[in-house]
Amino acid sequence: MYFSYLHVLDLFSSHQTHTLPFFTNNRFFLLIFCFVPIFPQFCHLPLPLVFSNLGFCSSRSLDVLWIVKDQSFLDLKHTIEELRCGLNSPPINPFASGCTEFGKLIRVSLHGAQVTSWKNEHGEELLFTSSKAIFKSPKAMRGGIPICFPQFGTCGSLELHGFARNRMWFIDDNPPPLPAYDSIGKSFVDLLLKSSEEDMKCWPHSFEFRLRVSLTSDGDLNLISRVRNINGKPFSFSFAYHTYLLVSDISEIRIEGLETLDYLDNLLQKERFTEQGDAITFESEVDRVYLGSPNAIAVLDHERKRTFVIRKEGLPDVGVWNPWDKKAKSMVDMGDEEYKHMLCVDGAVIEKPVILKPGEEWTGRLQLSVVASSFCSERLGLDRDGL
Ligand SMILES: O=P(O)(O)OC[C@H]1O[C@H](O)[C@H](O)[C@@H](O)[C@@H]1O
Incomplete structure (x- = not known):
């Protein structure tokens, strides 16, 4: 019905x-x-x-x-x-x-616990969704913030980016408490994914994955993931908030905070390089994992005169992805020219997977804010430690 x-x-x-x-x-x-x-x-x-x-x-x-x-x-x-x-x-x-x-709002789908919209006070969308996105189970739609768990990319034997983004989650009516600063004065929802019998066949570990999605009074989007091992033995996993930022023109975008870091290049069999530029800019396909990044990075959109500030905790790596024209054309759920208006910048744990012993819990926090680009990096507090 x-x-x-x-x-x-x-x-x-x-x-x-x-x-x-x-x-x-x-x-x-x-x-x-x-x-x-x-x-x-x-x-x-x-x-x-x-x-x-x-x-x-x-x-x-x-x-x-x-x-x-x-x-x-x-x-x-x-x-x-x-x-x-x-x-x-x-x-x-x-x-x-x-x-x-x-005005300010977030839309979340129970399919994949995927944030599918985040709007500012003017009702302007801040996340990319492809016009060709397929809203059909069991795949995640192209855009928003898919949750990659328990595997990022092809780092294991599971389906690309793991199964969490392709499952139905449930509203968690009674989540274990979070620190007071994660709850006060915020609108939020708690979602829960538990290992199913089907998932146990390909990933034989019992877990509880709790996600809190919240909107702060400033309009920031906060995501808090808690993964608990309810197994009798340890397990490990990789993870990413695969965040599709909506940008005006990819050639005008600059990422600050990743310069001088080592990265693994997924386009070159995960070979390790050291970033040389003053900032990351884009003129062709990029598919990288920056390692051991600071807890705050900025994505500057020159044309729109706005900056996304990404703050994170428990997420040492950053995935950066833009498919560019050729790959975009080969994707059924992406418009040919849409690569110009998206950039994935993912708070992640990839190089050194999280290892959880029985009863242990891991927490990964991401905060997305948008500020006017007139803010300079110092005022953004990019060197600040954590959230
Ligand atoms: O098409 P998807 O499964 O959503 O993956 C989209 C992209 O996600 C990440 O950024 C990976 O590093 C890329 O290699 C992959 O192409």
């Missing part, structure tokens, strides 16, 4: 007594919508819809979550009214259509 906006509206109205105090007392909230046109293929999956903050649970079909910031109850009510008015028309994306303006 297809799940429509009507269900969402019903859900809000029938639980109004629960939702009102929450929305009036909190400036931040998690708004959960099912969006049929994006992932119709997942709509049959019975997944629990959990508004833990609201004090009720409901079992509904659900596949896409929206994390929205700074919305008062009145704004939300207004939006619901707008959606209600459009109920007789075919379902449309309320956010993309301009029928409502939410």
Whole structure:
């Protein structure tokens, strides 16, 4: 059965007594919508819809979550009214259509726990999604932030980038607590992936992978991954937040923070080189893993006059990828010219895989911010240690 906006509206109205105090007392909230046109293929999956903050649970079909910031109850009510008015028309994306303006928000798919959209306060998209992206299980769609686990690239015997990006995740209603600074004043959702019988056949290790996706009051996108070994024996894994940044023109992009580092070149059988330039720029295909990078790097978009600042913890390596024209043309889910508008810069653990003993947990944090390029590197705190 297809799940429509009507269900969402019903859900809000029938639980109004629960939702009102929450929305009036909190400036931040998690708004959960099912969006049929994006992932119709997942709509049959019975997944629990959990508004833990609201004090009720409901079992509904659900596949896409929206994390929205700074919305008062009145704004939300207004939006619901707008959606209600459009109920007789075919379902449309309320956010993309301009029928409502939410400003800062994140969209997350339960398929792969993939962040598929991150918007600033002007409603401008900050992550790349290919116009030819295929939103079809079991593959990850081309764009956003796929999670590469328990393998990055071809570093092992598993499918490329591991299986986590191709699995359905669940909302984690009751995650083990995180430090207070990871929760206060933020809108967030917790997702969970556990090893399935099928996965155990190719990767025989029991794990729990918890991902918190959150939006800070400044509009930063935070991702916190926690992988726990619930096995009787140790296991190792590699990992990456495969982050597709949306850029104006790849030839105008510069990465600062990776200069002088060693890197493995995936285009030359992972041969090791040392970066020589003052900054990384792009004029052909690049597929590299920079090793032992600082915990903050910057991606400067000269044309748009904005800079992505990537801060990370527990993620020593950085994958940098742009397929350029020839490879882009060979990819079914990428437009011929779209390579010009994307750059993958991945906080990752690749060269020295994480080894977890039974009962141990690993944490990898990534924070993405956008600032005006008039900020100079010193003010970005690129030499700051961690988040
Ligand atoms: O096409 P995908 O499986 O999503 O992989 C896309 C790219 O991801 C990484 O950046 C790898 O280093 C590349 O070799 C790969 O081509």
